[in-house]
Amino acid sequence: MPVTPPMPPLLTISLLSQKVAPKDELSGRPANLRLDLPGGLKFYYSSASTAAMDYETLVHVAPILADIMSEENAGGSSGERAIRAAKIRSLNEQLATLYGELAMARNLAKQYDISNPAALRYLRSLIKLHGEHSVELVPGYLALAESNMGLGPSRASSASEMLFTALSILMTAARESKDGDSAHHALHYRLYILYGRLYLSQDKLAQSVESFSKAVYFASLAGGPEHLGVAPCMYLLGSAFLRAGRKYHALSSFKYVLSVYNMHFLGKTPAFAVAVGYRPPPPAAHGSVDSAASASPLGSPLSPLEDCQALEALNGILCALEAHCGAFSVEEARWTLALVHKSAGRKRDAMEALDSLLPSFIETLVSLRKEIGSNETLELTTPPLTHSPA
Numbered sequence: 001m002p003v004t005p006p007m008p009p010l011l012t013i014s015l016l017s018q019k020v021a022p023k024d025e026l027s028g029r030p031a032n033l034r035l036d037l038p039g040g041l042k043f044y045y046s047s048a049s050t051a052a053m054d055y056e057t058l059v060h061v062a063p064i065l066a067d068i069m070s071e072e073n074a075g076g077s078s079g080e081r082a083i084r085a086a087k088i089r090s091l092n093e094q095l096a097t098l099y100g101e102l103a104m105a106r107n108l109a110k111q112y113d114i115s116n117p118a119a120l121r122y123l124r125s126l127i128k129l130h131g132e133h134s135v136e137l138v139p140g141y142l143a144l145a146e147s148n149m150g151l152g153p154s155r156a157s158s159a160s161e162m163l164f165t166a167l168s169i170l171m172t173a174a175r176e177s178k179d180g181d182s183a184h185h186a187l188h189y190r191l192y193i194l195y196g197r198l199y200l201s202q203d204k205l206a207q208s209v210e211s212f213s214k215a216v217y218f219a220s221l222a223g224g225p226e227h228l229g230v231a232p233c234m235y236l237l238g239s240a241f242l243r244a245g246r247k248y249h250a251l252s253s254f255k256y257v258l259s260v261y262n263m264h265f266l267g268k269t270p271a272f273a274v275a276v277g278y279r280p281p282p283p284a285a286h287g288s289v290d291s292a293a294s295a296s297p298l299g300s301p302l303s304p305l306e307d308c309q310a311l312e313a314l315n316g317i318l319c320a321l322e323a324h325c326g327a328f329s330v331e332e333a334r335w336t337l338a339l340v341h342k343s344a345g346r347k348r349d350a351m352e353a354l355d356s357l358l359p360s361f362i363e364t365l366v367s368l369r370k371e372i373g374s375n376e377t378l379e380l381t382t383p384p385l386t387h388s389p390a
Helices: 047-073 078-108 110-128 135-149 153-176 182-201 205-224 228-241 248-268 291-296 302-326 327-343 348-370
Strands: 033-037 039-044
Touching: 033 047, 039 047, 047 078, 047 110, 078 110, 078 302, 110 135, 135 153, 135 182, 135 205, 153 182, 182 205, 182 228, 205 228, 228 248, 228 302, 248 302, 248 327, 302 327, 327 348
Parallel strands: none
Antiparallel strands: 033 039
8 A cells, every 4th residue: 555645734614605515525514624635625623633544535536526627517418428428427337346355455455444434435326337337336335344343342233234225225226137046146254244344343242253154155155165365254154153152153154264275375285184084175166166266276375355365364373273273283273374475475474384283283293293103213304495485
């Protein structure tokens, strides 16, 4: 994310001097402050703190906003106006995309105070482009719900409203589509992840397990049972199981997560995992359109979202396994975490994960050899570099 330049001074305006009282850009309350940006752009706020949060978004989109305003104010013939209308729509589409990228990046970074204005403007821009009931609005509602959830329990009701609206839109789209909801599996699994997180934050464990189970189901439909999107859903399901005291189900879910990541990076499950009863997920059905379209090449780097989800899942699994399981399960998680760090170019973090893995793994191997009565010298060979996360 580029460094944000300092915000220009806010101008105090007199409400009595305005023919139409300006409204706060975000809250809709009466405004008494104005922020001027290059290109003749003017924005109104009821407080300096609101202006400062919104500025973190506006500074990145101001050039596009200025171009839109310039095109809208230009005259010309009917033919010229038609050409400009097409250009304005294209600019608005670029604007919506940029708002969405800003909202997602800040939600990932847990900067919810500045992601909220970006998510709100993202949703508004989608409504402007597609109307109020289009399925294209769902990503905007999900982004705004996530930022509201991040702002704490006081915003839970707002988040719930956003999720309910998104669900209603998806259900309507499924009824009206010849293909049912098959075109929107990815949106469904994102929706149910957020529902599960919301319920988990409220200690509604049964509803949380149900929501995460639906997220796993739709993620599997979207990309197949081995797809990377399944892993964060399964991790969250395991976390809900653990909170509910269902340890066996939780550990089974966590093992599945580790298997998905190892299958992605290595194309197979590590031998030491198989030795303790660890099995890969079943292969995706041949000929699946969703699976073929969503499959990631073996060992391909994770996207920023996938990287963030993998770190959350694997660090959470490490904590759970250290509390409830033996050495093998913990080292399996550390190995997988090293693979994720390597994919993102974090070599030092990958080496730290491996350094913490090797001593206990070697100790376990030596102990096992003693148990089976072997007196032979233990020889360790370095695995091929193509399979090494170092």
